[in-house]
Amino acid sequence: MATEFSKLRLQTGCTAEQLAAELGYSERQVYRWETGETKPRKAVLDRVRDLAGRPAEPVPFAGFTFIDLFAGIGGLRTAFDDAGGRCVFTSEWDKYAQLTYQANHRDNRQIAGDITEVHVMDIPAHDILVAGFPCQPFSIAGVSKKNALGRQHGFKDETQGTLFFDVARIIDAHRPAAFLLENVKNLQNHDRGRTFEVIRRTLEDELGYELHVRVINARHFSPQNRERIVIVGFREPTAFSWDALELPPEGLRRMRDILHPEDGSEAPEGHYTVGERAEVSEKYTLTDKLWAYLQGYADKHRAAGNGFGFGLVGPDDTCRTLSARYFKDGSEILVSRGKGRNPRRLTPRECARLMGLPDSFRIPVSDTQAYKQFGNSVAVPVFREVARIMTPHVLDILSPPQESRLKQSA
Structure with missing residues (x-):
């Protein structure tokens, strides 16, 4: 059974070795406290509680807010933080991923669990929705058949029961200025392209967003062949172009850079x-x-x-x-x-480097959980670059240029 000390240590995001150095004790002594072999003094517990509640360092605010869905360990969060955004809501169901997320994003805000159980009105207003949603099978039937049966069609029917539906219902309710969705490359070919067609039609035709889709390989930034589909949408017409991406040539980075x-x-x-x-x-x-x-x-x-x-x-x-x-x-x-x-x-630290995370990234979980988390994460530098080119277009939607405002008021 986990001791109070071990629970607090996980909340700090420190390894036993790091916490020992922070407290001025031996690593062996920290393990004794972890296992309950001995009990730490009150002053030690108070210090660990202080470390666990240490607030996050502020980042420059560029003027937009975002929510982080299916957040994992916060790879997409990191990219949009670095673009100057402010995260106002996080959802992640896995308790171990929550530990890693909280250890590295210390804004003292509770992480919502299963997004399917969260009411849209309990989610704060936001400018960008960010989600690395899991891909579940979509069942597509003809609209005419649904009409004959008196059933609803469109995204409320075709995506019901999938996690994409929860993304769609939040976009529908809050109408953010933009969204970024991430998935495996094969999403485009799933079920002979039918799955992606439902997603495209939902976002573009039904919800009315301008859609931009591209597959990007992490090999531009990391010695890893990792292709992911990136779906960017804007509530209003923009001059957004993938040509603005600044991608180094693939293959420049080698394993020696992360080993x-x-x-x-x-x-x-x-x-x-x-x-x-x-x-x-x-x-x-x-x-x-x-x-x-x-x-x-x-x-x-x-x-x-x-x-x-x-x-x-x-x-x-x-x-x-x-x-x-x-x-x-x-x-x-x-x-x-x-x-x-x-x-x-690879060690978990090498896995973190492979995903573009700095050595300051805290890994408070077991190796098994760490491998799962990094394998499910995103290559942060890829999405940092996508967030960079999205930001000016989001800000234009939120604060249109003076000329545009004059036309709207005329």
């Missing part, structure tokens, strides 16, 4: 890296049994003419897409350790 150098040039971090040289802990090296299984699995599929198998990378490579299943065997991204040595998984 632990293991040469003493960075400080050891918790159980990720150890010793004076901050070498990656052996716990991340694959066992002989697992490595033999993955090689056998790859050989079997190679013989059958399939492309399934592990992805082995070195410092000069780029890697496959990090997925939420990475915790199972790490097979999609294995780091070579040289001849005669089994490869290893």
